[in-house]
Amino acid sequence: MNPRRRRQLGIQKGDIDMTKFTKGIDRRTTLKGMGLAAAGALLPASLATPASAQAAGRVVVGTWGGDYARLLNKNIEEPFLKSKGFEVVQDQASDAPRRAKMVAERRLPRGTTDIQGLSAAQMFEMNAAGLAEPIDYSKLKNAGNIIPIAKYPYGIGHIISGKVVVYNPKLVTPAPTSYKDAFDPKYGNKLGFIDIQYQYVMLAAGLAAAGDMTALEKGKELLLAAKRGGARIYPTNEAFAQALKTEEISIGLMWKARAVQWQNAGITVDSVAPVEGTMAYISGFMIPKNAPNKAGAYAYMDAMLEKSAQEAFAVDMGYAPTVTNAVVAADLMKRIGFTEEENKKMKDLDYAFLAKNDAAMKEWWDKVFKA
Structure with missing residues (x-):
């Protein structure tokens, strides 16, 4: 570039002349690149930057449909997660295809769900297959309230x-x-x-x-x-x-x-x-080893253990709480729960x-x- 042109552009002596690096790039190539950039800007965030969507608080929950899915939304997701800015997406299906999908995704660095709702027997099965993330109970503020029979190394009981x-x-x-x-x-x-x-x-x-x-x-x-x-x-x-x-x-x-x-x-x-x-009979949640948002999965587990969430499920679904601090009316607890002596004799499955x-x-x- 000649000295006069350099002075017009405000380029000082010793500055890098970028024209040397763009020489050979024609107008068509430049416009094509601009078009791709514009198209990328128009893509939904979930497609343009999938990793950032997960990091922002998107939690994908594998669960059965029907009343259970509706009550998860009513008693857990709306009051404790969505209100705090989490985006909760339910992946509804019966447990067999969801477990099959976990097996099919086992070699992927990032699976498609963050937390899976399964029976205790099915959680055991997924753990035996090497698909379960060990639960770090120190990450759960409500961990101290969980009844022993609902506390597994690879999952947590939600209802019993x-x-x-x-x-x-x-x-x-x-x-x-x-x-x-x-x-x-x-x-x-x-x-x-x-x-x-x-x-x-x-x-x-x-x-x-x-x-x-x-x-x-x-x-x-x-x-x-x-x-x-x-x-x-x-x-x-x-x-x-x-x-x-x-x-x-x-x-x-x-x-x-x-x-x-x-x-x-x-x-x-x-x-x-x-x-x-x-x-x-215990139904609960586990975290797949390749869950994209494990922090979100722990937030979901903590929400399901909240006192009011557990009390609401007792009323809405007739299952006893899996936390000791839940308070259920005596007449309802008599119908859905067990006496102290019966609880002592309750048997988890082998x-x-x-x-x-x-x-x-x-x-x-x-x-x-x-x-």
Whole structure:
């Protein structure tokens, strides 16, 4: 560049002459670059800068749909997360495809969800597959309130209920007291089982027969005796409920929380915690190892453990809280919870045993018991 032109542009001696670096770049190339920059500016932030969208507080929650998803939004997301600027996105699907997606994404440095809602057995399964982030309880201000049975190295229980004996008090007298009563052939075709709950039915039979959930062979004897007596098998929880409503059956096994929901719907049904000890049902959340926003996942876990969130789920869904500081009205707690003595006898499942034996259990159930 000549000295006169340098003076016009205000370029001092010793400054870098950028024209040397742009020589050869024609007008078409320059305009093309400007066009790309403009197009990038028009892209949604989630597409233009995916990493920054996550870092800004976007939390993707894998969960079942229906009432549970609605109540997560009502009792957790709106009051505790969205109000603080988090963007919460629910990835709704049944647990099987969500677990399959986690397995498919295992080699990715960043998965598509930050936190996953699963049963305790399914959380165990994902941890055994190497997909769960170990929980750092020091990151949770509400960690000290969690009841021991809901506290896992790889996940946290959000709601808890138990497998109880349900019965129609008009048709079953005296009232049952044990799991063994729920397999008694004397009830004939008034006794019902639920197909999709084969695992829990077989474990309950083991407890009834030998005081041990793993005593599958002893439990099978009880089941076959009930079958010979005329016991019915229903495909789903809803079909079982309908049979109770019409009095086609009068006794069986179900989660206490679901029995409360049926009572609220006008079905004549009571429940009893079995003397053998109630098998726990725990549903909660885990963090995938490759979750993009782990800080957001911890914020979600802390929100679900908030006293008022837990109390709201007890009212709305009939599940007992998993934190000790939640206060539930005595009449409601009597319906959804368990006495101090019953809580002491509550039994968490042996998830390692269940994972190892599930295939054989399903095969026997389908080919022998249902045949």
